[in-house]
Amino acid sequence: MATASPSQYVGFANLPNNVHRRMVKKGFEFTVMLVGESGLGKSTLVSSLFLLDKIYADRTIPSAADRCDKTVDICPIMCDIEERGVRLKLTIVDTPGFGDSLHGDDQTGPIIDYVDRQFQQYLDDESGLNRRNISDTRVHCCIYFVAPHSNGLKPIDIEFMKSLHHKVNIIPVIAKSDTLTLSEIKAKKLKIQQDLETNQIRIYNLPQADVDEEEGYRKQLEQLRKAVPFAIVGSTDTYEVKGKQVRGRLYPWGVVEIENPLHSDFILLREMLMCHMQDLQEVTHDVHYESFRASILTQTPNQSYGTLPGKDRISMSNMSQIASQELEEKEAEILRMREMMRQMELQLKAVKKPAPPVPHRNSSADQEVNL
Numbered sequence: 001m002a003t004a005s006p007s008q009y010v011g012f013a014n015l016p017n018n019v020h021r022r023m024v025k026k027g028f029e030f031t032v033m034l035v036g037e038s039g040l041g042k043s044t045l046v047s048s049l050f051l052l053d054k055i056y057a058d059r060t061i062p063s064a065a066d067r068c069d070k071t072v073d074i075c076p077i078m079c080d081i082e083e084r085g086v087r088l089k090l091t092i093v094d095t096p097g098f099g100d101s102l103h104g105d106d107q108t109g110p111i112i113d114y115v116d117r118q119f120q121q122y123l124d125d126e127s128g129l130n131r132r133n134i135s136d137t138r139v140h141c142c143i144y145f146v147a148p149h150s151n152g153l154k155p156i157d158i159e160f161m162k163s164l165h166h167k168v169n170i171i172p173v174i175a176k177s178d179t180l181t182l183s184e185i186k187a188k189k190l191k192i193q194q195d196l197e198t199n200q201i202r203i204y205n206l207p208q209a210d211v212d213e214e215e216g217y218r219k220q221l222e223q224l225r226k227a228v229p230f231a232i233v234g235s236t237d238t239y240e241v242k243g244k245q246v247r248g249r250l251y252p253w254g255v256v257e258i259e260n261p262l263h264s265d266f267i268l269l270r271e272m273l274m275c276h277m278q279d280l281q282e283v284t285h286d287v288h289y290e291s292f293r294a295s296i297l298t299q300t301p302n303q304s305y306g307t308l309p310g311k312d313r314i315s316m317s318n319m320s321q322i323a324s325q326e327l328e329e330k331e332a333e334i335l336r337m338r339e340m341m342r343q344m345e346l347q348l349k350a351v352k353k354p355a356p357p358v359p360h361r362n363s364s365a366d367q368e369v370n371l
Contacts (some may be wrong), residue, residue: 027087029136030277032120033168034092035111036145036159039101039105040175045143045234046092048247048258049270050081072097073112075136093139099156104106107156108163115139115167119292140284141204141273142168145175146229152191153199161201167288169204169280171272173197177231177264178249178256185231190230203228224272231267233258 034042046052062215075094080087093114109130118138125134142164150234155162161170172192177185206225209218238245239255248257258266273280 024086025074027089028277029089029091031091031093031137031139031141031144032114033095033111033190033363034145035095035142036175038096040145040147042143042145042175042344043132043235044093044236045173045175045232046237048234050077050090050200051271052081072107074110074114091137094168098160108121108160111160112163112167115164116292119167119289120296122289123296129158138284138289140280142170144172146172146189146192148174148176148179149235152188153195158195158199158201161196161203162199163341165202166291169283169288170201171204171227171269173265173269174229178233182232189229189231204280204283205302206276220271224268227265227268230269230272232269233264233265233305234266264319352369 012368028212032046033048034046036042069256073096075096077092077094079090079092081090082088088095095111098111115138122138125131126146128344136319144157144161146153150157162171174180174185174188174192195201206221233249233256235247235249235256235258237249238247239250240246241248241255241257246255247259248255256263261267
């Protein structure tokens with residue numbers, strides 16, 4: 001491998017700066033899906049993570065009577081955030097109604113349909129004419145909230161993760177961990193890890209550090225791996241503790257600080273999202289989206305696109321029929337043009353007649369000789 005001497009300078013060392021400038025100018029897109037039972041603090045957590053106002057100011061927890069026929073809703077909310085000149089188009093996909101139905105109806109179907117529709121939309125845009133301005137609405141991360149009072153994962157938790165772990169990056173968190181003691185949190189994390197391994201559920205796996213990586217980065221990855229599932233506490237309220245303002249939850253015995261590592265894994269969860277946001281997007285594109293795309297392109301002609309309902313389904317046979325129909329129409333148009341050209345040539349030949357012969361005129365010298 002050739003290496004330039006210190007006295008030589010080409011200039012390609014500025015390529016990272018060019019990429020940084022271009023990406024900052026373009027902005028970033030990131031989609032987070034929140035899944036969990038009502039009352040576990042999903043909206044409060046995302047408001048705490050991205051320093052947003054309360055996204056649901058009038059949200060109320062449904063009563064037992066309302067939960068009987070409650071279905072899962074999909075509520076995407078888009079927010080434009082700017083920090084130090086960097087713009088982030090954040091999409092928060094909330095799933096109110098998940099786990100609330102007392103009938104045990106399908107809880108994962110609407111969520112799977114939404115994820116597949118975003119993949120299908122991106123595939124259609126990627127195959128279209130305007131590929132320069134594709135809006136990425138694919139779900140890059142799914143934060144799944146586990147109830148603090150359950151013994152490990154419940155059946156609905158296992159069903160959801162097994163249905164979605166090959167479509168989206170799942171990050172499990174223990175909601176409202178301030179209701180548990182430190183020993184209970186440790187035991188619950190171990191139980192959840194065992195349930196994930198027993199049921200062969202794949203959650204988001206942090207990238208492996210190279211040998212030449214910095215020691216601080218390697219330690220951060222190791223710390224994040226050990227903390228999964230994260231025991232988190234969310235709050236948008238601020239209180240004064242030891243002369244400084246902190247965000248937390250107020251109790252008669254004190255304040256639980258959400259950014260205190262002794263009280264919550266909130267800082268670690270934010271580090272995973274912020275420091276590894278690019279990796280979450282790359283895994284979504286290179287693994288989950290490519291798997292969806294391959295399944296679409298390798299289907300038999302009689303199969304339809306994924307699980308998309310109704311008019312969103314487009315079969316490969318329909319696409320081939322449309323393409324062949326367009327080709328036949330173009331060939332027919334070419335034949336009509338050729339026939340018109342032939343008719344015009346025949347008409348020109350029929351109209352055009354040969355010119356009459358020009359009589360020969362003798363010159364004056366010839367006339368004299370004749371005389």
